[in-house]
Amino acid sequence: MPLRNEFMATERTLTIIKPDGVAAGLTGAILAKLEQAQLTIRGIRRLRLSTAQAEAFYAVHRERKFFGDLVRFMTEGPVVPVVLEGENAIARLREIMGATDPSKAAEGTIRKLYASNIERNVIHGSDAPETARQEIAFFFAEADLV
Numbered sequence: 133m134p135l136r137n138e139f140m141a142t143e144r145t146l147t148i149i150k151p152d153g154v155a156a157g158l159t160g161a162i163l164a165k166l167e168q169a170q171l172t173i174r175g176i177r178r179l180r181l182s183t184a185q186a187e188a189f190y191a192v193h194r195e196r197k198f199f200g201d202l203v204r205f206m207t208e209g210p211v212v213p214v215v216l217e218g219e220n221a222i223a224r225l226r227e228i229m230g231a232t233d234p235s236k237a238a239e240g241t242i243r244k245l246y247a248s249n250i251e252r253n254v255i256h257g258s259d260a261p262e263t264a265r266q267e268i269a270f271f272f273a274e275a276d277l278v
């Protein structure tokens with residue numbers, strides 16, 4: 133069986149360990165799960181988002197009724213943004229994260245294991261190639277991805 137085929141592509145994606153995951157001391161456990169899935173860490177930071185940064189990062193949800201709560205949650209403490217690289221990294225990260233609502237997430241996924249509810253769900257993942265590019269650039273300079 134070939135190791136690669138034309139449907140596979142090495143991609144980069146952005147994940148963020150959200151304030152609930154960092155505060156619960158889950159950074160290492162979550163990173164271990166991602167690395168075990170052959171997603172390679174190319175860049176990693178620890179920072180606290182300002183309100184303006186959180187609003188900009190989740191601007192696509194500006195009109196949703198949960199937006200204010202989401203911004204408060206994402207700024208309540210430090211987060212750990214990480215650039216991951218691997219085959220089909222964007223879709224595979226989403227699969228390993230599990231559904232937004234942990235009660236609907238598949239067994240063994242990060243959200244099923246660790247998330248509290250649909251808002252406090254411990255991890256973010258880019259949802260498409262264009263958003264991955266934008267979200268990576270939000271936190272990292274190309275020269276820092278090694």
Ligand code: ATP
Nearest residue numbers: 193198202231232250251252253255256257258259
């Ligand atoms: P993320 O973008 O963080 O990876 P997602 O793509 O699974 O999550 P989105 O629909 O993009 O889900 O929502 C972004 C985030 O907003 C969710 O991860 C969650 O923290 C919060 N959120 C989404 N829907 C709700 C809701 N109905 N009530 C409260 N918070 C929500």
Ligand code: MG
Nearest residue numbers: 256257258259
């Ligand atoms: Mg999303």
